[in-house]
Amino acid sequence: MPRETNIVKIVGQESYDKLRSTKCLLVGAGGIGSELLKDLILMEFGEIHIVDLDTIDLSNLNRQFLFRQRDIKQPKSTTAVKAVQHFSNSKLVPYQGNIMDTNEFPLHWFHQFDIIFNALDNLSARRYVNKMSQFLQTPLLESGTSGFDGYIQPIIPGKTECFDCTKKETPKTFPVCTIRSTPSQPIHCIVWAKNFLFNQIFSAESTSNEEEEDGTKEWGTDDVEEIKRIKQETNELHELQKIITFGDKSRIPEIVEKLFIHDIEKLLLIENLWKTRTKPTPLTKTQLDASMNESKKDLHLNNNSVWNINEQLSMFLSITGKLMERMKKEHTIEFDKDDQDTLEFVATAANIRSHIFDIPLQSVFDIKQIAGNIIPAIATTNAIIAGLSALVSLRVLNLLKYAPVKTPLDLNMAMTAKASNLSQDRYISNPTLARPNCECAVCTKVTRGVVIVSDPTITLKEFIAELRSKYGFSEDISLLDLSEQRLLVDYDFDDMVDRSLDDVNLKNGSLLFFCDEEENDAGMCRKPLELYLELRNEISGQNIPKIILPELDITWIKPSSAEPEENEAERETSKEKVGGNDGAVIILDDDEAQPSTGTKRSISELDNGFESDNKKAKVAGQFDDNAIIELD
Numbered sequence: 001m002p003r004e005t006n007i008v009k010i011v012g013q014e015s016y017d018k019l020r021s022t023k024c025l026l027v028g029a030g031g032i033g034s035e036l037l038k039d040l041i042l043m044e045f046g047e048i049h050i051v052d053l054d055t056i057d058l059s060n061l062n063r064q065f066l067f068r069q070r071d072i073k074q075p076k077s078t079t080a081v082k083a084v085q086h087f088s089n090s091k092l093v094p095y096q097g098n099i100m101d102t103n104e105f106p107l108h109w110f111h112q113f114d115i116i117f118n119a120l121d122n123l124s125a126r127r128y129v130n131k132m133s134q135f136l137q138t139p140l141l142e143s144g145t146s147g148f149d150g151y152i153q154p155i156i157p158g159k160t161e162c163f164d165c166t167k168k169e170t171p172k173t174f175p176v177c178t179i180r181s182t183p184s185q186p187i188h189c190i191v192w193a194k195n196f197l198f199n200q201i202f203s204a205e206s207t208s209n210e211e212e213e214d215g216t217k218e219w220g221t222d223d224v225e226e227i228k229r230i231k232q233e234t235n236e237l238h239e240l241q242k243i244i245t246f247g248d249k250s251r252i253p254e255i256v257e258k259l260f261i262h263d264i265e266k267l268l269l270i271e272n273l274w275k276t277r278t279k280p281t282p283l284t285k286t287q288l289d290a291s292m293n294e295s296k297k298d299l300h301l302n303n304n305s306v307w308n309i310n311e312q313l314s315m316f317l318s319i320t321g322k323l324m325e326r327m328k329k330e331h332t333i334e335f336d337k338d339d340q341d342t343l344e345f346v347a348t349a350a351n352i353r354s355h356i357f358d359i360p361l362q363s364v365f366d367i368k369q370i371a372g373n374i375i376p377a378i379a380t381t382n383a384i385i386a387g388l389s390a391l392v393s394l395r396v397l398n399l400l401k402y403a404p405v406k407t408p409l410d411l412n413m414a415m416t417a418k419a420s421n422l423s424q425d426r427y428i429s430n431p432t433l434a435r436p437n438c439e440c441a442v443c444t445k446v447t448r449g450v451v452i453v454s455d456p457t458i459t460l461k462e463f464i465a466e467l468r469s470k471y472g473f474s475e476d477i478s479l480l481d482l483s484e485q486r487l488l489v490d491y492d493f494d495d496m497v498d499r500s501l502d503d504v505n506l507k508n509g510s511l512l513f514f515c516d517e518e519e520n521d522a523g524m525c526r527k528p529l530e531l532y533l534e535l536r537n538e539i540s541g542q543n544i545p546k547i548i549l550p551e552l553d554i555t556w557i558k559p560s561s562a563e564p565e566e567n568e569a570e571r572e573t574s575k576e577k578v579g580g581n582d583g584a585v586i587i588l589d590d591d592e593a594q595p596s597t598g599t600k601r602s603i604s605e606l607d608n609g610f611e612s613d614n615k616k617a618k619v620a621g622q623f624d625d626n627a628i629i630e631l632d
């Protein structure tokens with residue numbers, strides 16, 4: 001029996017025909033994406049466009065069942081399509097690229113799709129696609145998994161909560177002083193070993209400490225003595241780096257003495273720190289001497305057991321020697337959980353510090369999980385979540401006659417929940433969707449639209465005049481470029497008004513924010529506009545207008561809520577980021593990082609949600625595989 005017959009039995013001929021003419025976008029061909037692609041094909045969607053930026057890795061093969069060993073290093077999107085083509089009645093279009101690349105995937109490219117499926121693993125891409133769906137009013141099926149947990153969320157723009165309507169959990173972060181002076185948990189010592197110690201002493205160049213010296217850094221503590229000590233300690237780490245680079249193994253004990261004896265002794269001198277805490281106990285010279293003899297022997301220790309302090313020390317000495325040797329050839333070494341030397345260095349350094357602070361020690365295996373940000377990916381969770389996402393898409397498109405959707409609020413999201421605190425069993429709960437959050441900067445605080453510009457030589461003055469005349473804004477306007485986080489024009493800053501869009505480097509995909517200061521009699525102001533710029537040189541011609549502005553409802557709101565978007569990710573990063581280059585692990589508390597309430601905002605406060613991953617700190621949500629320290 002052909003597959004079609006079964007589907008027609010379930011959805012009926014009319015809905016089946018609609019399905020056959022439905023064009024969908026699948027973003028991500030990883031764990032959930034592979035499953036979803038198979039499901040969407042089996043449901044016989046007309047066209048499936050699949051985007052993934054990555055290539056296949058050995059570690060993907062256990063669950064990304066479309067890929068084989070021979071596919072390693074091949075693009076995920078094209079390989080996935082090749083693997084399913086033989087049983088597909090859908091037109092499949094793969095792209096290897098970053099969905100946030102506005103050149104390859106401009107907004108009008110998104111416009112062709114009836115529905116979008118997110119099968120991503122990071123917040124910035126999720127936020128970006130969410131925003132595209134809001135711009136174009138295209139339904140989005142958001143999904144994610146983390147170990148045994150998972151969720152799907154249908155998002156119907158304007159009608160139901162968007163991805164950014166709810167606060168996303170971010171990875172745990174720690175004040176610098178906890179990491180550098182007062183650790184109380186194994187994770188604090190692991191972060192210290194990996195992000196401060198390892199990064200400082202095995203990097204090629206010294207990290208500049210200018211920032212620390214010019215007083216701009218915030219320390220998460222007011223204790224002058226402590227700040228002085230941390231600064232000095234950082235300088236001394238540069239000295240250790242020199243010992244490592246010089247490669248004289250006879251000086252390794254100096255490293256141990258500094259880190260685990262002298263630095264701790266200095267810490268003990270800051271009495272304030274120990275009023276309410278247990279004092280650390282520095283190592284002794286005798287311990288060090290004993291371990292030095294041991295370290296010369298061949299050490300065979302089990303990675304799954306917790307070594308005693310002497311074993312930790314002996315291993316630390318021997319592994320530091322090994323890395324010193326490697327530095328001669330490699331010049332710089334990065335921490336990699338799968339590089340046993342770097343892992344053992346971090347594990348032993350962390351454990352020695354834990355011992356000093358009376359914190360339980362961990363096995364190398366346990367430290368690998370934490371330092372390597374490993375959350376086990378479970379194939380079954382991905383399969384369940386992808387299946388739910390595919391099924392719910394039928395309701396989003398209203399193709400299930402026996403379960404008609406009268407209002408989008410009839411739709412359900414789905415998530416796994418623990419059956420109880422004691423049991424590991426999960427069940428699936430399926431609450432109905434909520435309305436958009438009236439405080440959400442993405443879907444409710446601005447009016448969005450797409451401006452098509454066929455002639456980028458028009459000046460900002462002309463551009464603003466067109467906007468004002470179309471939407472009735474007052475003279476006292478502000479125009480901001482959210483993509484580059486800069487002010488283009490406002491009442492006090494009109495230096496650039498005679499320059500063209502080209503001159504000021506506005507591009508296809510630039511995001512503009514336009515607001516004015518006028519208040520009506522009721523003390524309300526116009527809801528600001530967020531405009532996506534689409535440059536369409538190809539449509540220029542004699543009778544083509546230079547600018548085509550969208551039809552928008554201009555609504556009035558209370559002035560305090562007229563703010564450019566500040567999403568949670570950026571709010572987190574407005575806290576100072578310190579430490580390693582592999583994510584926002586250590587963040588100082590910054591009580592002043594509160595959103596301001598005025599209509600006009602300083603440029604530094606603006607966020608567009610369009611930054612690349614590395615520009616933005618990798619703040620990750622609960623279902624984000626980049627989560628740094630969040631483990632189940």
Ligand SMILES: Nc1ncnc2c1ncn2[C@@H]1O[C@H](COP(=O)(O)OP(=O)(O)OP(=O)(O)O)[C@@H](O)[C@H]1O
Pocket residue numbers: 027028029030031032033051052053054059060076097098099100119120121122125377625
């Ligand atoms: N901006 C983006 N554009 C396109 N694809 C993206 C983007 N960000 C992430 N992806 C893709 O989303 C997919 C997410 O899949 P998944 O969560 O299974 O991660 P993975 O990288 O395959 O596996 P793991 O991280 O567990 O090794 C990945 O294939 C990743 O390449």
Ligand SMILES: [Zn+2]
Pocket residue numbers: 161162163164165166436437440441442443444
């Ligand atoms: Zn929202």
